[in-house]
Amino acid sequence: MNKLKGKWLVLLSIVFLYGCAQTNILDKVGLTTLVGYDIGKEEKIATTAVIREVNPEFQSNVEVLTTENDTSKGNRMEANRKLSKKIMVGQMRVILFGEELAKDDLRYYLDTNLENASVSNGIFMAVVEGEAAPLLKYEYKNIEDIGQHIFRLIEQNVKQEYMISSTLHQIAHDYYSIGKDLAMPILKRDDELVELSGVALFKGSKMVSTLPVKDSFYVKIVRDTFKVGLYETILDNEDVPSKILQKKANKITVAFDAIHSKREIQLIDADKPTFDLNIKIKSRVLEVYPDINQGDPKSVSALEKAIEKKLSKEVSRVIAHSQEVESDIFGFGEKYRSSVRHSELTKEKWHKMYKDMKVNVHVDFVILRNGVFE
Structure with a gap:
């Protein structure tokens, strides 16, 4: 009887609380x-x-x-x-x-x-x-x-x-x-x-x-990994050997999807902050205009080198712009603080150091040769 009475009290409490809730x-x-x-x-x-x-x-x-x-x-x-x-x-x-x-x-x-x-x-x-x-x-x-x-x-x-x-x-x-x-x-x-x-x-x-x-x-490729995106870039004519092109052109447009990218930042000089930025991208080339012989390993290798040069140049440009305005959106300061013991880093101190920071950008671009090109 006492157990039954207790259950009713619990049930009544729940109903009461539910009625009070907004x-x-x-x-x-x-x-x-x-x-x-x-x-x-x-x-x-x-x-x-x-x-x-x-x-x-x-x-x-x-x-x-x-x-x-x-x-x-x-x-x-x-x-x-x-x-x-x-x-x-x-x-x-x-x-x-x-x-x-x-x-x-x-x-x-x-x-x-x-x-x-x-x-x-x-x-x-x-x-x-x-x-x-x-x-x-x-x-x-x-x-x-x-x-x-x-x-x-x-x-x-x-x-x-x-x-x-x-x-x-x-x-x-x-x-x-x-x-x-x-x-x-x-x-x-x-x-x-x-x-x-x-x-x-x-x-x-x-x-x-x-x-x-x-x-x-x-x-994104400097701040994070890249997995599914599609990107298009224009290569300068002098960066691509003319012998691999099917026809002459002033520029070469390449569209690719980054199957996987990985970046690694290493501090190599703490006195005048200097970093090595290594970016590795494995990608499938979807389209090249003008066309090249993608079945020829030498042509593919030349295209990889041209894309590496282009990406290195563009990444360096974007980092340099962020340095001009003292906006470290990439987190180089986080890497510096975790690598240098007792750095006593502050936001103000790092923004001043960031302007004179040096970054060596290295891009390793690999075209996945799976035989599928769109």
Whole structure:
């Protein structure tokens, strides 16, 4: 009897607690899928939120709302006063920053989102050419939900390795790390489309420069491994022996997919920081124009050497640019700090050292001869 009474007490407790819990019925809330930040008037924060509302018939409606306040939480309160449904941020997938704001300082926005338990560490972060609000509020002919569209745009380009990944977790790691700076994709509106247009380079929490979108490949093979992406490069005529070409040409275009890449950074001189950067790429060449005899080992070897020379030159150029603006997005400082005992490295100290750093770039490019060419 006592056991039965105890079970009833437990059941009643569960029912009581369940009744006290706050529930969020889908048709009573607005789901924020994307937030864009710009500099507002009188130093306020201008927040543009893309909010999906679902009615009882499970038909959805997308609202794009801009508010200005002193804090991001104040902007959410302002938005709630303008909507009939409570705004929830648990479904947020992307955070965008206007270009002017990114150049000013993102410290507050990074800390605020990291401290918010409702915000997933897996959300993407990116910079917008110009301001975020006009990009989000434009009425696109073929885009129903601009929040979901931008999320899928970034997600599929990251998965196919056309663009670097910049989740909140990754950004936080690079931001707080001594010896590495953060980088984000850049978006812009192109008529009725939204496209990825480049890579934003940061020094601390301030954007200091950009790279064109084609350079994201070089950034990625230095920062990370490359496994599934497709890339196209143009070789200079003098770098490819004319005898291997089927016909004369001023330039040679090569498209390849990087089946596997691996990079290794070694510190060889700590006094004046000098590194050896070794990049190994095993790839399948998909297309060469003008064509070469890919069945001839000597022609394939010559093509490999030409690609190695081209990639070494481009990687060196991108690293040199990052040094000019003191943005170590590659993490050479992390390698220096882990290799030099008692270095007492700080962000400020490394940024000064980074400008004079020397990197010896070596690329080993191997064409996989599996007999399959597209």
